[in-house]
Amino acid sequence: MNAVGRVTATDDVRFAAYELDDAYDEMFTPEGVPRPHYSSLFDRLLDLSPAELEMRQQTADLSFLHQGVTFTVYSDARGTERIFPYDLLPRIITAGEWETVERGLIQRITALNLFLHDIYHKGQILADRVVPFDLVYSSKHYRREMCGLDTPHGVYVAVTGTDLIRLTDGRFAVLEDNLRVPSGASYMLANRQVMKRIFPGLFSLYGVRPLEFYGQALQNTLAALSPASPDETTIVLLSPGVYNSAYFEHTFLARQMGIPLVEGRDLAVHDNTVYMRTTAGLRRVDVIYRRIDDDFIDPLIFRKDSMLGVAGLFNAYRAGNVTLANAVGTGVADDKAVYAYVPAIIRYYLGEEPILPNIETYQCADPKERGYVLANLDKLVVKAVGESGGYGMLVGPHSTVEERETFRSLIEANPRNYIAQPTINLSRAPCFLDGRVEARHVDLRPYILYGKRVTILPGGLTRVALRRGSLVVNSSQGGGSKDTWVLNW
Amino acid sequence: MHYSVRHTTRFQYTAPISESVTEVRMQPRSTEYQQCSLFRLQVRPQARLFVYTDAQQNTVHHFTQPGVHQQLVIVAESEVLVYPRPLLPERLPNDAWVQIDDSNAAGAHYEMLIPSEVTAPTDRLAQLAKELNVARRGDPLSLLIELNHMLHRAIAYDAGSTRVDSPIDEALHHRRGVCQDYTHIMLALVRYYLHIPCRYVSGYLFHSRTDTSADGASHAWLDVWLPTLGWVGFDPTNDMLVGERHIEVAVGRDYTDVPPTRGIYKGNAGSELAVHVRVRMLQGAVNEDDADATDGDQTPVYRSTAQQLHARYAETLAAIQMQQQQQQ
Numbered sequence: 001m002n003a004v005g006r007v008t009a010t011d012d013v014r015f016a017a018y019e020l021d022d023a024y025d026e027m028f029t030p031e032g033v034p035r036p037h038y039s040s041l042f043d044r045l046l047d048l049s050p051a052e053l054e055m056r057q058q059t060a061d062l063s064f065l066h067q068g069v070t071f072t073v074y075s076d077a078r079g080t081e082r083i084f085p086y087d088l089l090p091r092i093i094t095a096g097e098w099e100t101v102e103r104g105l106i107q108r109i110t111a112l113n114l115f116l117h118d119i120y121h122k123g124q125i126l127a128d129r130v131v132p133f134d135l136v137y138s139s140k141h142y143r144r145e146m147c148g149l150d151t152p153h154g155v156y157v158a159v160t161g162t163d164l165i166r167l168t169d170g171r172f173a174v175l176e177d178n179l180r181v182p183s184g185a186s187y188m189l190a191n192r193q194v195m196k197r198i199f200p201g202l203f204s205l206y207g208v209r210p211l212e213f214y215g216q217a218l219q220n221t222l223a224a225l226s227p228a229s230p231d232e233t234t235i236v237l238l239s240p241g242v243y244n245s246a247y248f249e250h251t252f253l254a255r256q257m258g259i260p261l262v263e264g265r266d267l268a269v270h271d272n273t274v275y276m277r278t279t280a281g282l283r284r285v286d287v288i289y290r291r292i293d294d295d296f297i298d299p300l301i302f303r304k305d306s307m308l309g310v311a312g313l314f315n316a317y318r319a320g321n322v323t324l325a326n327a328v329g330t331g332v333a334d335d336k337a338v339y340a341y342v343p344a345i346i347r348y349y350l351g352e353e354p355i356l357p358n359i360e361t362y363q364c365a366d367p368k369e370r371g372y373v374l375a376n377l378d379k380l381v382v383k384a385v386g387e388s389g390g391y392g393m394l395v396g397p398h399s400t401v402e403e404r405e406t407f408r409s410l411i412e413a414n415p416r417n418y419i420a421q422p423t424i425n426l427s428r429a430p431c432f433l434d435g436r437v438e439a440r441h442v443d444l445r446p447y448i449l450y451g452k453r454v455t456i457l458p459g460g461l462t463r464v465a466l467r468r469g470s471l472v473v474n475s476s477q478g479g480g481s482k483d484t485w486v487l488n489w
Numbered sequence: 490m491h492y493s494v495r496h497t498t499r500f501q502y503t504a505p506i507s508e509s510v511t512e513v514r515m516q517p518r519s520t521e522y523q524q525c526s527l528f529r530l531q532v533r534p535q536a537r538l539f540v541y542t543d544a545q546q547n548t549v550h551h552f553t554q555p556g557v558h559q560q561l562v563i564v565a566e567s568e569v570l571v572y573p574r575p576l577l578p579e580r581l582p583n584d585a586w587v588q589i590d591d592s593n594a595a596g597a598h599y600e601m602l603i604p605s606e607v608t609a610p611t612d613r614l615a616q617l618a619k620e621l622n623v624a625r626r627g628d629p630l631s632l633l634i635e636l637n638h639m640l641h642r643a644i645a646y647d648a649g650s651t652r653v654d655s656p657i658d659e660a661l662h663h664r665r666g667v668c669q670d671y672t673h674i675m676l677a678l679v680r681y682y683l684h685i686p687c688r689y690v691s692g693y694l695f696h697s698r699t700d701t702s703a704d705g706a707s708h709a710w711l712d713v714w715l716p717t718l719g720w721v722g723f724d725p726t727n728d729m730l731v732g733e734r735h736i737e738v739a740v741g742r743d744y745t746d747v748p749p750t751r752g753i754y755k756g757n758a759g760s761e762l763a764v765h766v767r768v769r770m771l772q773g774a775v776n777e778d779d780a781d782a783t784d785g786d787q788t789p790v791y792r793s794t795a796q797q798l799h800a801r802y803a804e805t806l807a808a809i810q811m812q813q814q815q816q817q
Contacts, residue, residue, distance in 0.1 A: 126596060133596035147544040243813040268508060270553045272539050292816050300510055300753050307809050311753035312510040315551050318541055
């Protein structure tokens with residue numbers, strides 16, 4: 001269906017290439033009429049000349065460059081740090097829509113924390129055969145060292161970045177739970193900062209809920225999990241170092257919270273206590289917001305060859321002398337094969353129906369489902385269960401014959417390692433590209449903080465698949481982002 | 490039987506090192522069949538000792554030595570009462586296989602059933618399995634006793650032929666090995682070809698003259714889980730069932746779960762390890778020969794340049810960069 005005729009009811013050339021089809025459009029109804037919460041933005045876009053919009057885009061890009069808001073693409077042989085592409089136009093969510101998202105996320109993260117506690121203690125959910133035990137124990141991210149360990153307030157996942165998408169009927173659904181070291185909050189904050197400069201009038205007119213308290217909220221969350229009293233707590237952010245793709249974020253968040261940014265070599269363990277080397281001598285550390293993977297945090301217990309971790313850290317953690325956020329071993333609950341069981345996990349622990357639906361998932365470990373997946377590789381999205389960031393993924397409809405054959409042999413060699421999902425037509429939002437407004441697929445990553453209570457940031461990171469037709473929003477795969485407005489109305 | 494054990498470990502570093510962090514699994518377990526009545530651990534340089542119990546109920550001591558040092562000495566002394574184990578039946582009913590499968594299907598001892606890092610099946614293991622006809626037949630108990638015996642004959646004991654944590658292929662290639670190899674190979678066979686849960690046991694043996702394994706060192710064997718009997722100990726190195734001469738210290742999936750010592754230090758130095766174990770009987774008939782032959786803690790009987798035990802904190806920029814990028 002060609003939507004030009006409809007949208008150009010306003011007779012504007014800027015919308016000439018705007019696609020409207022089965023995908024849910026964030027801005028327009030299927031009839032091409034702006035939705036009420038987008039109409040002010042729509043009017044503003046018609047007011048501004050393309051040259052003006054272009055100038056604002058350049059101002060925004062320059063601001064990101066000056067702030068050093070970058071990420072690194074590993075597979076790129078040039079190994080370059082890149083500016084995270086920013087789209088000028090906000091993605092807008094109403095108070096009513098957000099209320100559902102918020103309730104759904106609280107429900108989900110509450111259940112997932114209970115699940116993690118259970119599998120690392122009595123394993124009741126496994127004994128009751130609600131989740132297959134071998135799925136849990138064979139997960140790459142299951143950490144047997146966590147068995148019997150207690151975490152402060154039973155919190156395993158202090159920081160979650162859940163990936164939501166909008167189905168064609170407009171409902172939000174969960175695509176992935178990121179429970180290990182979710183990244184992107186700094187881009188969310190940077191986007192907002194720039195947005196306020198680029199569209200100050202429109203922003204204040206709209207009644208957008210603030211995000212700026214994220215640093216403070218994260219710090220409170222971490223302090224709430226401290227073994228020491230809150231006013232005597234030392235929190236540090238443990239980064240792998242400058243070569244990590246998210247290093248910008250590590251520096252940004254440490255600065256926001258006013259806490260030291262450290263690497264493994266800056267810490268030392270003595271007598272089961274973690275210390276930080278400072279110019280004034282050793283200083284005790286109580287909470288570590290760690291941005292390195294489980295395997296690397298302690299070469300004594302996990303990977304012996306890790307040069308990023310701190311020897312003895314895990315034993316100090318086991319003794320309750322230091323808090324790690326997130327806890328070790330949370331990845332078992334965001335394993336993509338365990339994902340399929342999250343609705344059952346919610347019903348099991350909370351006795352409630354899931355508020356946010358899952359995406360239908362085929363387990364390649366199951367011979368019948370594997371048969372279906374192998375016969376429909378051109379229609380499905382195949383994902384490696386332990387990977388993230390869009391790596392190890394096949395998007396069937398956009399794949400070549402060779403890619404599909406590669407995945408066929410990968411799946412046959414190690415079926416437990418793969419799941420498949422129908423290709424979801426993600427919702428589209430208006431983006432400013434080459435002087436025109438075009439529709440691009442988006443997702444949404446809200447951030448959930450869980451300390452003494454659950455805090456959800458109103459908004460999150462809206463990621464955009466900037467290539468026309470692309471469904472992959474990951475920054476490592478050519479995605480960009482835009483500011484997300486959650487309205488007071 | 491009542492034993493005293495003295496287990497001395499000395500790490501000598503080729504250059505001064507600092508900030509060493511060490512874990513020790515040397516305290517004998519207290520179980521149905523044995524009681525550890527006394528345990529004393531001394532380390533030099535002096536350090537404050539901490540202790541925890543791991544998921545397998547092993548007692549783990551750990552300590553840190555921040556200062557510069559060039560030698561680490563660990564002396565673990567214990568007294569252990571070992572009770573006779575109940576006599577095993579001659580055989581189990583043939584339908585014991587069904588009970589094993591039911592228990593496996595319920596998820597019991599799951600991690601002792603899947604291949605571990607060191608006990609993963611290989612082509613050479615398949616070859617051995619074929620030669621020894623390792624497949625479910627008859628009843629599980631008699632089959633295991635037969636396998637224990639056949640493995641003892643298939644592998645020649647050769648101190649120094651492999652390292653403690655060698656993959657099974659090294660021993661399988663030359664058909665020579667030490668107690669860890671016999672144990673790892675049998676674990677791999679039992680897990681992969683018989684589908685019976687089994688676990689690695691590290692410990693000590695009160696030696697008699699006829700034993701194959703070397704005196705003066707730690708010993709290793711395996712426990713196999715059998716219906717109605719529970720964990721039954723097999724010692725393929727010495728072609729015997731585990732009994733009153735075996736002192737159990739720690740159990741795990743394989744050696745890498747339960748090394749007597751595990752440590753990390755800072756400094757560009759290699760290390761040389763010397764270990765001596767002395768097991769003495771406290772009551773009853775003392776075997777004078779054994780006591781005399783192994784006395785004298787100063788004589789190391791097992792040497793190796795053990796960088797794999799005390800991993801070096803090498804600082805190669807390229808490797809660090811790669812690891813930083815591996816983080817999600």
